[in-house]
Amino acid sequence: MLIAIPDLIDAAGVAAIRALIDGAEWVDGNVTSGPQSALAKRNLQLPEEAQAAKQAGQMVLDALGRSPLFIAAALPLKIFPPLFNSYAGGQAFGVHVDNAVRIQAGTGFRVRSDLSITVFLEQPDAYDGGELTIETNFGVQSVKLPAGHAVLYPSSSLHRVEPVTRGRRVASFFWLQSMVRDDAARQILFDLDRSVQELGGTLGQQHGEVIRLTGIYHNLLRRWAES
Ligand SMILES: O=C(O)CCC(=O)C(=O)O
Numbered sequence: 167m168l169i170a171i172p173d174l175i176d177a178a179g180v181a182a183i184r185a186l187i188d189g190a191e192w193v194d195g196n197v198t199s200g201p202q203s204a205l206a207k208r209n210l211q212l213p214e215e216a217q218a219a220k221q222a223g224q225m226v227l228d229a230l231g232r233s234p235l236f237i238a239a240a241l242p243l244k245i246f247p248p249l250f251n252s253y254a255g256g257q258a259f260g261v262h263v264d265n266a267v268r269i270q271a272g273t274g275f276r277v278r279s280d281l282s283i284t285v286f287l288e289q290p291d292a293y294d295g296g297e298l299t300i301e302t303n304f305g306v307q308s309v310k311l312p313a314g315h316a317v318l319y320p321s322s323s324l325h326r327v328e329p330v331t332r333g334r335r336v337a338s339f340f341w342l343q344s345m346v347r348d349d350a351a352r353q354i355l356f357d358l359d360r361s362v363q364e365l366g367g368t369l370g371q372q373h374g375e376v377i378r379l380t381g382i383y384h385n386l387l388r389r390w391a392e393s
Protein backbone atom coordinates (compact mmCIF):
# COMPACT_ATOMS: atom_id res chain seq x y z
CA MET A 167 0.00 0.00 0.00
CA LEU A 168 1.07 3.53 -0.77
CA ILE A 169 -1.02 6.07 1.10
CA ALA A 170 -0.74 9.82 1.40
CA ILE A 171 -1.66 11.32 4.77
CA PRO A 172 -2.62 14.93 3.97
CA ASP A 173 -2.30 17.62 6.65
CA LEU A 174 -0.65 15.35 9.18
CA ILE A 175 1.05 18.41 10.71
CA ASP A 176 -0.39 21.95 10.43
CA ALA A 177 1.63 25.00 9.36
CA ALA A 178 2.35 26.03 12.96
CA GLY A 179 3.58 22.50 13.76
CA VAL A 180 5.84 22.43 10.70
CA ALA A 181 7.25 25.86 11.67
CA ALA A 182 7.88 24.65 15.23
CA ILE A 183 9.68 21.52 13.99
CA ARG A 184 11.75 23.52 11.51
CA ALA A 185 12.70 26.02 14.24
CA LEU A 186 14.01 23.13 16.33
CA ILE A 187 15.91 21.27 13.62
CA ASP A 188 17.16 24.07 11.36
CA GLY A 189 19.58 25.36 13.98
CA ALA A 190 20.87 21.92 14.95
CA GLU A 191 24.10 20.31 13.74
CA TRP A 192 23.57 18.11 10.66
CA VAL A 193 25.90 15.21 9.78
CA ASP A 194 26.55 12.92 6.80
CA GLY A 195 23.40 10.82 6.20
CA ASN A 196 25.34 7.58 5.99
CA VAL A 197 25.18 7.22 9.79
CA THR A 198 21.98 5.12 9.38
CA SER A 199 22.79 3.32 6.12
CA GLY A 200 23.49 -0.30 5.43
CA PRO A 201 26.50 -0.96 3.14
CA GLN A 202 24.45 -1.01 -0.10
CA SER A 203 22.49 2.15 0.61
CA ALA A 204 25.66 3.93 1.81
CA LEU A 205 26.87 3.79 -1.79
CA ALA A 206 23.63 5.36 -3.03
CA LYS A 207 23.04 7.98 -0.35
CA ARG A 208 24.15 11.61 -0.44
CA ASN A 209 22.33 13.77 2.08
CA LEU A 210 22.51 15.19 5.58
CA GLN A 211 20.75 13.96 8.72
CA LEU A 212 20.33 14.98 12.30
CA PRO A 213 22.09 12.47 14.56
CA GLU A 214 19.59 10.12 16.26
CA GLU A 215 20.70 11.22 19.70
CA ALA A 216 20.55 15.00 19.00
CA GLN A 217 18.20 16.78 21.42
CA ALA A 218 16.54 18.66 18.53
CA ALA A 219 15.83 15.38 16.72
CA LYS A 220 14.29 13.87 19.85
CA GLN A 221 12.03 16.87 20.52
CA ALA A 222 10.99 17.31 16.90
CA GLY A 223 10.56 13.54 16.57
CA GLN A 224 8.16 13.56 19.52
CA MET A 225 6.11 16.26 17.75
CA VAL A 226 5.89 14.02 14.67
CA LEU A 227 4.85 11.05 16.84
CA ASP A 228 2.17 13.17 18.56
CA ALA A 229 0.78 14.16 15.15
CA LEU A 230 0.68 10.51 14.05
CA GLY A 231 -1.22 9.60 17.21
CA ARG A 232 -3.88 12.21 16.36
CA SER A 233 -4.38 10.92 12.78
CA PRO A 234 -7.18 8.32 12.40
CA LEU A 235 -6.11 7.84 8.76
CA PHE A 236 -2.54 6.99 9.77
CA ILE A 237 -3.70 4.58 12.48
CA ALA A 238 -6.21 2.82 10.19
CA ALA A 239 -3.69 2.51 7.35
CA ALA A 240 -0.60 1.53 9.35
CA LEU A 241 -2.03 -0.34 12.37
CA PRO A 242 1.23 0.56 14.13
CA LEU A 243 2.76 -1.71 16.75
CA LYS A 244 6.20 -0.07 17.16
CA ILE A 245 7.47 3.14 15.59
CA PHE A 246 11.17 3.86 15.22
CA PRO A 247 11.86 7.38 16.56
CA PRO A 248 11.54 9.81 13.62
CA LEU A 249 14.76 10.99 11.98
CA PHE A 250 15.31 14.10 9.86
CA ASN A 251 17.13 14.52 6.56
CA SER A 252 17.96 17.25 4.12
CA TYR A 253 19.05 17.29 0.47
CA ALA A 254 20.49 20.27 -1.46
CA GLY A 255 23.06 21.03 -4.16
CA GLY A 256 22.34 17.91 -6.25
CA GLN A 257 22.17 15.53 -3.28
CA ALA A 258 20.04 12.41 -3.80
CA PHE A 259 19.42 8.91 -2.50
CA GLY A 260 19.74 6.28 -5.21
CA VAL A 261 17.50 3.25 -5.51
CA HIS A 262 17.47 0.97 -2.46
CA VAL A 263 15.34 -1.15 -0.14
CA ASP A 264 15.28 -0.19 3.55
CA ASN A 265 17.00 -2.43 6.12
CA ALA A 266 14.61 -5.06 7.46
CA VAL A 267 15.37 -4.43 11.13
CA ARG A 268 16.19 -1.12 12.80
CA ILE A 269 17.90 -1.06 16.19
CA GLN A 270 17.93 2.21 18.11
CA ALA A 271 21.41 3.21 19.23
CA GLY A 272 21.73 3.20 23.01
CA THR A 273 18.40 1.56 23.92
CA GLY A 274 18.49 -1.52 21.67
CA PHE A 275 14.81 -0.88 20.76
CA ARG A 276 14.14 -3.07 17.70
CA VAL A 277 11.62 -2.43 14.96
CA ARG A 278 10.99 -4.65 11.94
CA SER A 279 10.42 -2.20 9.11
CA ASP A 280 7.07 -3.03 7.49
CA LEU A 281 6.23 0.52 6.46
CA SER A 282 8.43 3.52 5.70
CA ILE A 283 7.19 7.07 6.19
CA THR A 284 8.34 10.40 4.82
CA VAL A 285 6.85 13.59 6.28
CA PHE A 286 7.59 16.51 3.97
CA LEU A 287 8.78 19.60 5.89
CA GLU A 288 9.39 22.01 2.99
CA GLN A 289 6.95 23.43 0.44
CA PRO A 290 7.35 21.76 -2.99
CA ASP A 291 7.85 25.06 -4.83
CA ALA A 292 10.86 25.89 -2.64
CA TYR A 293 13.01 23.20 -4.31
CA ASP A 294 13.42 21.42 -7.64
CA GLY A 295 13.72 17.64 -7.75
CA GLY A 296 13.55 15.68 -4.49
CA GLU A 297 10.64 13.49 -5.57
CA LEU A 298 10.38 10.26 -3.62
CA THR A 299 10.08 7.68 -6.40
CA ILE A 300 8.61 4.35 -5.33
CA GLU A 301 8.33 1.18 -7.43
CA THR A 302 4.97 -0.46 -6.76
CA ASN A 303 3.04 -3.38 -8.30
CA PHE A 304 1.11 -0.76 -10.27
CA GLY A 305 4.17 1.00 -11.68
CA VAL A 306 6.43 3.79 -10.49
CA GLN A 307 4.90 6.50 -8.28
CA SER A 308 6.57 9.86 -7.85
CA VAL A 309 5.67 11.62 -4.61
CA LYS A 310 6.31 15.27 -3.71
CA LEU A 311 3.83 16.62 -1.18
CA PRO A 312 3.18 19.94 0.58
CA ALA A 313 4.89 20.59 3.92
CA GLY A 314 3.10 18.74 6.72
CA HIS A 315 1.84 15.94 4.46
CA ALA A 316 3.18 12.39 4.75
CA VAL A 317 3.43 9.28 2.62
CA LEU A 318 3.36 5.71 3.86
CA TYR A 319 4.85 2.95 1.67
CA PRO A 320 6.08 -0.63 2.06
CA SER A 321 9.67 -0.75 3.34
CA SER A 322 10.18 -3.70 0.99
CA SER A 323 9.72 -1.54 -2.11
CA LEU A 324 12.58 -0.19 -4.21
CA HIS A 325 12.63 3.59 -3.80
CA ARG A 326 14.86 6.59 -4.33
CA VAL A 327 15.00 10.35 -3.78
CA GLU A 328 15.68 12.32 -6.98
CA PRO A 329 18.54 14.87 -6.96
CA VAL A 330 17.60 18.24 -5.44
CA THR A 331 18.88 20.77 -7.97
CA ARG A 332 17.53 23.98 -6.40
CA GLY A 333 16.69 24.89 -2.82
CA ARG A 334 16.63 22.40 0.03
CA ARG A 335 14.34 19.45 0.72
CA VAL A 336 13.78 18.82 4.43
CA ALA A 337 11.85 15.80 5.69
CA SER A 338 11.27 13.48 8.58
CA PHE A 339 11.68 9.81 7.74
CA PHE A 340 11.26 6.65 9.79
CA TRP A 341 9.93 3.11 9.86
CA LEU A 342 7.30 1.20 11.71
CA GLN A 343 6.38 -2.35 12.57
CA SER A 344 2.71 -2.94 11.93
CA MET A 345 0.44 -5.20 13.97
CA VAL A 346 -0.38 -6.73 10.57
CA ARG A 347 2.83 -7.69 8.84
CA ASP A 348 1.33 -8.69 5.48
CA ASP A 349 0.78 -5.71 3.21
CA ALA A 350 -2.18 -7.31 1.39
CA ALA A 351 -3.93 -8.24 4.66
CA ARG A 352 -3.39 -4.71 5.97
CA GLN A 353 -4.86 -3.28 2.76
CA ILE A 354 -8.00 -5.46 3.15
CA LEU A 355 -8.47 -4.21 6.72
CA PHE A 356 -8.00 -0.61 5.61
CA ASP A 357 -10.56 -0.96 2.80
CA LEU A 358 -13.04 -2.64 5.14
CA ASP A 359 -12.49 0.03 7.78
CA ARG A 360 -13.24 2.78 5.27
CA SER A 361 -16.45 1.07 4.15
CA VAL A 362 -17.57 0.53 7.75
CA GLN A 363 -16.91 4.21 8.56
CA GLU A 364 -18.82 5.30 5.45
CA LEU A 365 -21.79 3.01 6.11
CA GLY A 366 -21.84 3.96 9.80
CA GLY A 367 -22.15 7.59 8.68
CA THR A 368 -25.09 6.97 6.35
CA LEU A 369 -26.93 4.08 8.07
CA GLY A 370 -25.96 4.89 11.68
CA GLN A 371 -23.57 2.97 13.97
CA GLN A 372 -26.44 0.93 15.42
CA HIS A 373 -27.62 -0.49 12.09
CA GLY A 374 -27.46 -4.28 12.24
CA GLU A 375 -25.25 -4.63 9.15
CA VAL A 376 -22.85 -1.95 10.38
CA ILE A 377 -22.53 -3.87 13.66
CA ARG A 378 -21.91 -7.12 11.75
CA LEU A 379 -19.28 -5.54 9.47
CA THR A 380 -17.58 -3.91 12.47
CA GLY A 381 -17.44 -7.39 14.02
CA ILE A 382 -15.89 -8.81 10.85
CA TYR A 383 -13.22 -6.08 10.92
CA HIS A 384 -12.30 -6.89 14.50
CA ASN A 385 -12.42 -10.64 13.97
CA LEU A 386 -10.04 -10.37 10.98
CA LEU A 387 -7.75 -8.10 12.99
CA ARG A 388 -7.83 -10.62 15.85
CA ARG A 389 -6.73 -13.37 13.44
CA TRP A 390 -3.98 -11.34 11.82
CA ALA A 391 -2.62 -9.02 14.53
CA GLU A 392 0.69 -9.76 16.22
CA SER A 393 1.60 -8.06 19.47
O1 LIG B 1 14.02 11.19 2.25
C1 LIG B 1 13.14 10.36 1.99
O2 LIG B 1 12.01 10.70 1.61
C2 LIG B 1 13.39 8.88 2.12
C3 LIG B 1 14.73 8.55 2.69
C4 LIG B 1 15.00 7.09 2.57
O3 LIG B 1 14.58 6.40 1.67
C5 LIG B 1 15.81 6.43 3.60
O4 LIG B 1 16.40 7.13 4.45
O5 LIG B 1 15.88 5.18 3.60
Ligand SMILES: [Fe+2]
Pocket residue numbers: 262263264282325
Ligand atom coordinates in the same frame (compact mmCIF):
# COMPACT_ATOMS: atom_id res chain seq x y z
FE1 LIG C 1 14.75 4.36 2.15
